[in-house]
Amino acid sequence: MTTPLLEVRGIDKSFGPVQVLHDVAFSAHAGEVTALVGDNGAGKSTLVKCVGGIYPIDSGDILFDGKPVQVHGPRDAGTLGIEIVYQDLALCDNLDIVQNMFLGRERRRGLVLDEASMEEMAQETLSGLSVRTVKSIRQQVSSLSGGQRQTVAIAKAVLWNSKVVILDEPTAALGVAQTAQVLELVRRLADKGLAVVLISHNMNDVFAVSDRIAALYLGRMAARVKTADVTHAQVVELITSGRSGDLGIMP
């Protein structure tokens, strides 16, 4: 088996007296969608934020492309090529699509922003992802629908030649058609050779796009399986009780 692009081993994380992650191991492979599932409070978002450098880890290793790395902040993660699309979209409503996609990493010539080349790159990225739903990339984000916003947030993550894209509940607030669009986009990302991590509550989404499933249960990794090897019901059992048949945490 190939080396996973992103791998974490033995991650422990506590907030004060509460230990949220116990010895968690997790990996994501290039060209695959790995679904990270678990009930509320299972530690999905915490794990992602540890990888993204938002929270420091108490102990454990993060390996990128087989090599151990230190992630001390969002910048470090970005440099490695790890991009996280957060649940509460990190977009500024009062800026347009291009401005949002380049936020914090604006291209400039001398002192002046290089608007033209940013616009070109944004357009390229969006058409590379076959996004056809936005009228103008100079539209303010406030005028976009939920699905379009999610698309912009994902495109923003792709723009930086990132290798790992982590999506935190990208379809939670979307309607049927928009969910389909976003899932299609998620699949396209993996087909382009990125390692995609999809956090989701929605079993339909998980089975629709993922290649592997990792189930967290109360801060422990209950099981890491291939999507093709499990059924809907088994995954639900893993999420709710941490085990299913010979899978999961043994008592």
Next chain:
Amino acid sequence: MNKVKELPGEVVATAANSPSIGHSVRAYVERVRGGDMGALPAVLGLVVLCTVFAIARPAFLTAINFANLFTQGAAVTLIAMGLVFVLLLGEIDLSAGFASGVCAAVLAVTLTNMGLPWYIGVVAAIITGVLIGLMLGGLVAKVGIPSFVVTLAAFLAFQGLVLVLVDEGTNISIRDEVIVAIATRNLPPWLGWATYAVGVGVYAAVQFLRARKRAQRGLAADPLSLILARVGSLAVIAGVAVYVLNLERSRNALLTSLTGVPIVVPVILVLLIVWTFVLRRTAFGRHLYAVGGNAEAARRAGIAVDRIKVSAFVICSSMAAVGGIVAASRASSVDPNTGGSSVLLYAVGAAVIGGTSLFGGKGRVLDAILGGAVVAVIENGMALMGYGSSVKYLVTGSVLLLAAGVDALARKRAAAAGLR
């Protein structure tokens, strides 16, 4: 379930075609109807107020009164231009008025009491502004005290500081020729026209070049007709203003001639250009809007939010210093009331009336100038109508409330229209 498939919409690539002028106008109307009115209320207000005052008091439309408007409104406008930066972040600076007083007092002390040259006085005043901004911004961003409280405390403290600097209520007069000239002298008429020609020429060149460059790269560019309309309206409005300001406005032209554009006007215009450039064309400006729009998103994008906040307060207080210098120049003196009474509220009013949102993330430096013009016209017109301070305060207060109300309602409307 027959509408599951989303409309395909336009393909991104076709958006590169240049929009027509009709398209631009339609987009603007749509924005206004969606609640994003920008400077529209200020411009309409200005037209209505000027019409009313011109009919009620013909003296309002004379050249001398027109020139007065500029020198009267200059200090408040300059402070408002600085306030835009703080308001963009959704913060407030209630101490800007007295900060301008403190800086003016520093100027007066260095010039008159210490006898130093004017440029040292100006530098000292602006450094004072920078230090005040650093302190306020530090308390807000690093310590985390709400800006309302920090600047309210500073509002009181600076009032005391001004008293200390001017020795408990004496009045320091300023006799330095250069400083006094800023708000009381005028450019020679030829220089006014020359500045006008250069200004309009450069504006037109910048607009044309940008559009051409974008068109060459295949990006959506403003159509020629829109650019011509913009340059044309600037040329007409500025041309009329320069022409009127160059008319003889002395009561007795044989004794002393009084013509030309007041020197504060180019001062304000240069600062307008500088700050507009900073806000619209630099990464710093972009980050300011981002922090005002969604501070958490900005933080996650790796923007140093604290540093942006401190810079905004520094810019605000430095502009207050410039406003203080102009106020001192106009009065030729500094007293404990410089920058006091209504100055701050007029400045906040100017920024908000011009279309800067109190909720952050929306506003331009130009807005402050338009709003400053509205405030100056109200003050000037009410005085001409013979109303006392009581009515002036009441009216300005109501206008400020009206502007803030428009801002809040526009926001609500934008939310309802799904724009926010």
